[in-house]
Amino acid sequence: MRLGDLFDQAPREAADTPVSALAYDDRRVSAGTVFFCVRGFTRDGHDFADAAVAAGAAALVVDHPLGSGVPEILVDDVRAAMAPAAARLAGDPTARLATVGVTGTNGKTTTAFLIRQLLEAGGRRTGILGTVTQVVGGVERDAGRTTPEAIDLQRTFAEMLDGGDTACVIEVSSHALALGRADAIHWAAAVFTNLTQDHLDFHADMEDYFAAKARLFAAAPGVPKVVDVDDPYGRRLARQHPDAITVALDAPDARIRATEIASDLRGSRFTVEGRRLSTPLTGRFNVRNALQAYVVARELGVDAEVAAAALARAGRVPGRLEPVDGGQPFAVLVDYAHTPDSLENVLAAARGVVREAGHGRVLCVFGCGGDRDRGKRPLMGAIAARDADVAIATSDNPRSEDPAAILDEVLAGMADARATVERIEDRHAAIERAIALAAPGDVVLVAGKGHEHGQTFADRTIPFDDVAVAREALAGAGWTSDPTTEASRA
Numbered sequence: 001m002r003l004g005d006l007f008d009q010a011p012r013e014a015a016d017t018p019v020s021a022l023a024y025d026d027r028r029v030s031a032g033t034v035f036f037c038v039r040g041f042t043r044d045g046h047d048f049a050d051a052a053v054a055a056g057a058a059a060l061v062v063d064h065p066l067g068s069g070v071p072e073i074l075v076d077d078v079r080a081a082m083a084p085a086a087a088r089l090a091g092d093p094t095a096r097l098a099t100v101g102v103t104g105t106n107g108k109t110t111t112a113f114l115i116r117q118l119l120e121a122g123g124r125r126t127g128i129l130g131t132v133t134q135v136v137g138g139v140e141r142d143a144g145r146t147t148p149e150a151i152d153l154q155r156t157f158a159e160m161l162d163g164g165d166t167a168c169v170i171e172v173s174s175h176a177l178a179l180g181r182a183d184a185i186h187w188a189a190a191v192f193t194n195l196t197q198d199h200l201d202f203h204a205d206m207e208d209y210f211a212a213k214a215r216l217f218a219a220a221p222g223v224p225k226v227v228d229v230d231d232p233y234g235r236r237l238a239r240q241h242p243d244a245i246t247v248a249l250d251a252p253d254a255r256i257r258a259t260e261i262a263s264d265l266r267g268s269r270f271t272v273e274g275r276r277l278s279t280p281l282t283g284r285f286n287v288r289n290a291l292q293a294y295v296v297a298r299e300l301g302v303d304a305e306v307a308a309a310a311l312a313r314a315g316r317v318p319g320r321l322e323p324v325d326g327g328q329p330f331a332v333l334v335d336y337a338h339t340p341d342s343l344e345n346v347l348a349a350a351r352g353v354v355r356e357a358g359h360g361r362v363l364c365v366f367g368c369g370g371d372r373d374r375g376k377r378p379l380m381g382a383i384a385a386r387d388a389d390v391a392i393a394t395s396d397n398p399r400s401e402d403p404a405a406i407l408d409e410v411l412a413g414m415a416d417a418r419a420t421v422e423r424i425e426d427r428h429a430a431i432e433r434a435i436a437l438a439a440p441g442d443v444v445l446v447a448g449k450g451h452e453h454g455q456t457f458a459d460r461t462i463p464f465d466d467v468a469v470a471r472e473a474l475a476g477a478g479w480t481s482d483p484t485t486e487a488s489r490a
């Protein structure tokens, strides 16, 4: 492509400059690359213009003239200019790829996994981009970020088409929506799971967070929009979009409801429009995820029978209520709950399991990440202290913060505990302690890190996998691990 094809504002004398790639990081620039000088939160990309030119940049996108010696495209907002240019260079791939966007605080990964499995059952090769994994043209890749930058996204969509995908499902984070990463995508459907407190380190308040999420729906005119209206923000979103397909477990006015819900460790069963459905996923919240996936798949043309059969055999999502089974007479579940709402939901699911069994306690190991929304900490502490029988507060990813100081903030919410509270800063020791305390019929819930493979501290990231640590702890307590219980990947 030529510069003039990519940017309407390209200087006329430079319009024929050949362009081979786009970059937002000077370290990824080579000959023929257009470098976007993004004003970031910590750095100003204009400071890397010289380095980009030295590396062979064909042109720069800037918000003020730099006199760099290469053509400069002057725009008001460099960050916002990335997505449309990236879509053009990649050949506007989502015009030919049925792209489903899933947003919400919790449930994106699970719902996206389910949608992919249902679309594949319906005969569409489907790619996925999300927190846990990426699958592009049937080949799995490590996921770096939940929603990549527009330049990476659009290139990946093109690779999906080249790899034979005809559909794709992507998790759309609020960061991505606020920062325009998901602009210039032609959506085939959009899904809203819920909105509860998270990321208030990034968003000014819940209104700002909601406004970011709502951008996905404003960008999806005339396509199916599936919205969970048991959530108050979902209800608001549905009011803004009267064409939304409202779904719910509780709200009687929802267009499609899941009723007659039963859920235990083997999975969940529920009825939708007279059809009895099942999924191997546990917990009421997973019925919500399954309902949304089923409705989206139907809207995109998957036969109800086929969708129901795929839902019934859907693979588990790694690190989401993932059982660790060493043959012990109590359950150990690893989950990614790292928000107040998700912790409350998984604790309710765990409570449901012991209630069904008629006896047993819920032991919860949990923590809160550093460099993230501090307001979550006492809230999560209070929820664990209220809803577990034994609540062991430990470290999540402390990142640049002092782990002990994070725990102080968590413990501040645990003053009026119903549960027995313990504070064990070392996560390994905390998991071992919970397993040592567990008695037959109990449920040990290890929350917060799910599928993650490392634990990040100020000066290092150490290998850490809650499932592996739980399995070791079980083995140490005399229970032999059974690798066949590992979660299957999509």
Ligand SMILES: CC(=O)N[C@H]1[C@@H](OP(=O)(O)OP(=O)(O)OC[C@H]2O[C@@H](n3ccc(=O)[nH]c3=O)[C@H](O)[C@@H]2O)O[C@H](CO)[C@@H](O)[C@@H]1O[C@H](C)C(=O)N[C@@H](C)C(=O)N[C@H](CCC(=O)O)C(=O)O
Pocket: 024, 025, 026, 027, 038, 039, 040, 041, 042, 043, 044, 045, 048, 144, 145, 146, 147, 148, 149, 173, 174, 175, 176, 202
């Ligand atoms: C808040 C946020 O999303 N920040 C992202 C953003 O940073 P930024 O724009 O502020 O960039 P910056 O570091 O100030 O640098 C400015 C520009 O200079 C460039 N640069 C910088 C240094 C250099 O040597 N050379 C260079 O060219 C950078 O590439 C950038 O274009 O753009 C950077 C480049 O892509 C990202 O690395 C960075 O992600 C940070 C590390 C991050 O942690 N993001 C998380 C919060 C995030 O996005 N999470 C959501 C999921 C959240 C959820 O739902 O749970 C996600 O979608 O993954």
Ligand SMILES: Nc1ncnc2c1ncn2[C@@H]1O[C@H](COP(=O)(O)OP(=O)(O)OP(=O)(O)O)[C@@H](O)[C@H]1O
Pocket: 104, 105, 106, 107, 108, 109, 110, 111, 131, 146, 171, 193, 194, 285, 286, 288, 289, 319, 320, 321, 335, 336, 337, 338, 341, 342, 343, 345, 346, 450
């Ligand atoms: N529909 C839901 N409502 C509330 N909580 C949920 C829901 N689905 C999953 N959860 C809980 O939230 C956790 C995260 O779920 P999931 O990974 O599917 O969400 P996510 O939106 O992708 O999260 P993240 O953006 O942080 O990766 C799960 O481990 C579970 O505890």
Ligand SMILES: N[C@H](CCC[C@H](N)C(=O)O)C(=O)O
Pocket: 146, 338, 368, 369, 370, 372, 396, 397, 448, 449, 452
């Ligand atoms: N995408 C989320 C993941 C949080 C995972 C949790 N383990 C933590 O470190 O807080 C975030 O970056 O806020």
